[in-house]
Amino acid sequence: MSQVATFSLDLFRLDGQVAVVTGSGSGLGNVFARALGVAGATVVSADIDLAAAEMTADEIRHVGGIATSLAVDVSDSDSVETMSVATLKEHGRLDILVNNAGIASPADRIHDMPIEDWDRVNAVNTRGVFLCTKAVLPQMMVQNKGSIINISSVAGLGGVSNDLSAVAANYSASKGAVATFTKQVAVEYGKDGIRCNAIAPGWHLGTQLGREALPLTEADINAMVEKLHELTPMNRTGDPEELAGLLVYLASDAASFMTGQVIAHDGGWTAW
Amino acid sequence: MTTRMEGHNAIVTGSSSGMGRATAIRLASEGASVCLADIDKEGNAETLELIKQQGGRAIAEYCDVSDESLVKSMTASAEAAFGSVSILFNNAGFEDGDGNTDELDVDAWEKVQSINTRGVFLAAKYALKSMIAGGKGGSITTTSSIGGLIGTPGGLHSYCASKGAVISLTRSWAVTYAPHNIRANAICPGLVLTPMVKRIGPEFIEAASSMTPLGRGAEPEEIANLVAFLSSEESRFITGTIIPIDGGYTAQ
Numbered sequence: 357m358s359q360v361a362t363f364s365l366d367l368f369r370l371d372g373q374v375a376v377v378t379g380s381g382s383g384l385g386n387v388f389a390r391a392l393g394v395a396g397a398t399v400v401s402a403d404i405d406l407a408a409a410e411m412t413a414d415e416i417r418h419v420g421g422i423a424t425s426l427a428v429d430v431s432d433s434d435s436v437e438t439m440s441v442a443t444l445k446e447h448g449r450l451d452i453l454v455n456n457a458g459i460a461s462p463a464d465r466i467h468d469m470p471i472e473d474w475d476r477v478n479a480v481n482t483r484g485v486f487l488c489t490k491a492v493l494p495q496m497m498v499q500n501k502g503s504i505i506n507i508s509s510v511a512g513l514g515g516v517s518n519d520l521s522a523v524a525a526n527y528s529a530s531k532g533a534v535a536t537f538t539k540q541v542a543v544e545y546g547k548d549g550i551r552c553n554a555i556a557p558g559w560h561l562g563t564q565l566g567r568e569a570l571p572l573t574e575a576d577i578n579a580m581v582e583k584l585h586e587l588t589p590m591n592r593t594g595d596p597e598e599l600a601g602l603l604v605y606l607a608s609d610a611a612s613f614m615t616g617q618v619i620a621h622d623g624g625w626t627a628w
Numbered sequence: 629m630t631t632r633m634e635g636h637n638a639i640v641t642g643s644s645s646g647m648g649r650a651t652a653i654r655l656a657s658e659g660a661s662v663c664l665a666d667i668d669k670e671g672n673a674e675t676l677e678l679i680k681q682q683g684g685r686a687i688a689e690y691c692d693v694s695d696e697s698l699v700k701s702m703t704a705s706a707e708a709a710f711g712s713v714s715i716l717f718n719n720a721g722f723e724d725g726d727g728n729t730d731e732l733d734v735d736a737w738e739k740v741q742s743i744n745t746r747g748v749f750l751a752a753k754y755a756l757k758s759m760i761a762g763g764k765g766g767s768i769t770t771t772s773s774i775g776g777l778i779g780t781p782g783g784l785h786s787y788c789a790s791k792g793a794v795i796s797l798t799r800s801w802a803v804t805y806a807p808h809n810i811r812a813n814a815i816c817p818g819l820v821l822t823p824m825v826k827r828i829g830p831e832f833i834e835a836a837s838s839m840t841p842l843g844r845g846a847e848p849e850e851i852a853n854l855v856a857f858l859s860s861e862e863s864r865f866i867t868g869t870i871i872p873i874d875g876g877y878t879a880q
């Protein structure tokens with residue numbers, strides 16, 4: 357028998373809870389959706405690319421989890437509303453939202469940046485987070501329980517040198533907005549039993565985020581990765597799978613007193 | 629000479645060089661009477677001479693800030709010369725013998741703490757008594773460091789810990805003494821080209837410059853400008869703030 361019988365890692369389990377993950381078709385979203393599925397949640401895998409969303413759902417079912425998929429454009433309010441209605445119709449409740457869908461543009465410096473790129477990135481990364489959050493709050497208020505996890509970025513916590521050719525002002529500004537929005541949601545809805553936290557990932561390779569932003573040649577990418585290592589205390593980039601534990605923690609009752617926090621997952625990038 | 633600080637009585641610790649000297653000269657040049665408190669008598673006499681050359685009012689006091697009786701007598705001297713204290717630049721700092729934790733002798737740890745934490749506490753203790761008794765409010769500016777905000781690989785573990793400690797102390801003062809109209813703020817300089825930094829060596833200065841968005845270290849006078857502002861009436865609604873002055877180092 358354990359000496360601390362009231363303490364149990366079952367707190368991390370999500371059985372019976374319904375989780376919506378946006379941008380679940382690739383990269384970090386795929387990891388988040390699978391992690392929630394393994395922890396026992398019923399996962400709604402949502403992506404603008406329905407086939408990719410369904411592939412993630414299939415991966416979850418393949419390992420014995422429960423998952424459905426749907427198409428969503430997070431920047432479109434009707435599409436987001438449809439996502440929330442369909443989730444409730446099919447699963448009856450909505451406990452967890454992971455606001456993960458995000459894009460980047462070519463990493464132009466500010467004086468060269470087309471306004472279209474500014475608007476396009478903010479439409480998904482900022483407006484999309486607002487719309488999805490807005491759509492799930494009423495149900496979470498009825499349940500008096502909910503956990504929202506937004507995906508910010510270390511680029512939302514401080515400026516990043518353009519030498520890295522991967523981050524531009526539209527992206528970093530949108531992620532800064534997400535960090536502050538997280539705190540606002542936490543303060544506004546704490547009394548409704550809803551928690552809201554953000555993860556600020558540092559450099560994680562193997563995602564699709566940089567497909568527009570990154571330099572094209574393999575030599576360029578290798579040079580950049582080498583520089584990233586040098587600038588990271590742990591001297592490496594992150595593996596997207598490493599984010600699973602933090603995400604499940606924030607989603608679950610293990611984090612029942614944690615809200616309004618923006619947690620860097622960056623190998624120490626922001627610690628110096 | 630200007631008169632923005634006319635009627636103000638300032639104590640500057642660590643006034644024999646660097647940011648302390650630059651700030652003492654700046655405060656005096658704006659009309660404040662300044663008590664120069666330092667363990668380095670020679671350097672402190674130079675600062676006194678520089679202030680007198682430009683027509684300022686100052687006295688120089690030998691003071692080891694880690695010694696309570698010396699801090700008490702230094703503050704009494706400042707009061708005797710100029711009246712109750714209204715400004716403290718709590719700046720004396722020390723890093724010699726510091727290192728990485730796994731190799732750091734506890735005596736070396738304590739030596740740094742005795743000046744950077746205990747000394748900051750003691751200087752504030754007696755300045756606060758004087759400010760409260762004077763009844764006209766006051767301003768304390770404490771020299772922290774970007775090392776008090778973020779991890780740095782420079783092998784200054786006791787120093788960085790002390791700089792984090794004074795940030796918390798500054799916030800406590802701000803909250804506790806606000807009813808006396810005494811304000812307390814901390815500044816967090818990045819690379820400043822002081823004698824202390826120059827002792828560490830040119831390689832350090834070069835490396836730190838390259839990691840600073842503005843690409844250089846600050847001159848002590850650039851820090852003095854911020855301290856003068858925080859000491860003046862122009863900042864009368866600013867208290868409890870922790871202000872990096874670091875060429876953008878912590879913005880990245």
